[in-house]
Amino acid sequence: MDNVAEKKLALTHFWVAFGAFGLAAVMGLYQVIERSGFFGFLESREVYYASVSTHGVLMGFVLTTFFIMGFGYYVANTTLKLPVWNKTFAWTGFGVALTGVVLAALPLLLGQASVLFTFYPPLMAHPIFYIGATLLVVGSWFWCVSMIVMYMQWKKANPGQPVPLAMFATTANAILWLWTSAGVAVEVLFQLIPWALGWIDTIDAGLARTLFAWTLHPIVYFWLIPTYTAFYTLVPKQAGGFLFSDEMARAAFILLVVFSLPIGFHHLYMDPEQAHGWKILHAVGTFVVTLPTFITGFTVIASLEIAGRLNGGKGLFGWIAALPWNNPMVLAIILGLLMLIFGGFGGLVNASYAMNAMVHNTAWISGHFHLIFGGTTIIMYFGIAYYFWPILTGKPLFCPSMAIAQLWSWFIGMVIMTTPWHILGLLGQPRRIDSVNYNNLLTISWEPYEVTMIFGGLILVVSAGMLVYNLYKTHLGSESYQGEVEYAEPIHAVKDLPGYLNSFTLWNIVIGVFMLIAFGYPILQFFLMETFGSGRWGV
């Protein structure tokens, strides 16, 4: 297959993603050192909050969005055996998104957008920040259109055939992202930009938080789906086995898309602008969305067991030792699943309506999402990168053993950094503080954990450097490598797939109904009661 153009498209997206990642990792180390308070000469809250805001935007929005787009283009190309539809369109999307990043970076780095990556009004950033962020999202919509068009092209040419699983998941993610981004898009277009430009004088902070909550939960599934796609469709092959069940994988992706959307109010449990009933409804939905993760855990571990036994592993646990631990993708999933167990446990605490009060907005929360996003989700992005780089560049991986050391160090660093972070939360430390100034004995108990976190940060930044260096040296290599992405086969071939597991029409209707129920009145209420907006506040 001649797919040089597709390789270039995917690789360019990936480089933006990992470039942003490398920069943001260095900022992360600075932050963990600054906030410990042990290095007086580094103390600057202006620099700290500019850095935290940039770190969040780069890791949460730039790394993810560009990685997901690059991955999606290449998955579509290689699973469907179709050229990427309208490459000018795809490159235009890339250009729009990159322009957005550059625009947003200007006020961020100048300290004019130190509103963190959640940018809750009435704290106001420079208007260019909101416009840049909007362009990043608009650029990603080009990708969504490309994915859906290619999916339709293939379905039209192959009526009744099951869409290849990796593409089914990628299309699910494109649809998920269109639904997901609608909330924040409305907030930015109708509230933040007109307000920041002075066209309207006040903003309803409660409505803004409600719209942001629409986006805030499913966005993490947008980030997670490429990781799950690799779990199901790449890892079993790399481990030397087969996918345990193609059908359950499809069901899991559908459940993820449908139930990650109408549950955002678990971010608003402690908010005054929404009533109990809505919060409880979203709480129930939050537990429903654990189901696809439970299913994923089972199916991918079963797939790994098949591989381990095919490799000669015996006994109850012998198959684990028989897995190819020196394959970056296999190691990434093992370490990722370990972090998912702990992170998932923390997530259940957060999701619990009453227990949440004990951890809400404490350091526990930052620890939680670094473990589950920076850990589970991102470590698989690394696994994918190590697998894709030789294929996309046509050159062998510069140093496979460095890749293995990098994955281990990322895992170890993440555990050393996030465990104290969780404990600090339980000891009452608020999130997002740049220094400890409270005149209270409680804060003495925080110090050892702040120190420990620095070591975690150091290991992580070295690990990030190893990743970027390895990918860079691979790209510059002189040897040649021929290979194409190989997708895992299910142990039972897929036949007689019911329409509802091979199409999103029904599910889009279900999502529409769910969103109407979950967000209809909670948004409408702001127009039915007398509300009082807020003016513009600097940081």
Add this chain to the structure above:
Amino acid sequence: MHIDKLEKNWAGISLGIAGLFVTVILGSAFFHGIHAPSNVETIDSAKLHLSAEFAEDKLGVERNPNGSVTVRMVAGRYGFYPKDLTLPAETAITFRWVSLDVIHGVHMPMTNMSTMIVPGYVAQVSTVLHHAGDYPLLCNEYCGMGHAHMWSNIKVVSKAQWDALNTQGGANHG
């Protein structure tokens, strides 16, 4: 379509686990009166000084005829006002929080007193404080450069001590 028996069983178990969690949460929400702050009550944050409830001289502790206590607090960059309060242990306390500027969050470590304070809305939290001691009130939502400096004090004393303080006056100002 092929679904393995093991997978069907596991799906059932997962459903059971999630169902158990939901039951416990709904049980605590409905039968133990554990509620997140959700009163959906609006207020003009720009005119708090003119409001009947949150003008400066109305803030702090109020004893209700039924023995419960209402605490009215204003959050603003960078502090919670009044800055020092003394509250009774083992007493039903209703906190009513408003913001005069941006979004804040507040919690008392080691208690379940936690809420977001969104400008334009009154956040109401009902709780009982069980242990006497000195507690900080900490801002837990980024609100600007002084976020880490936003805190104040609550002293929790036994009910008897608190009643004694009250008859002498001055409990409101610690």
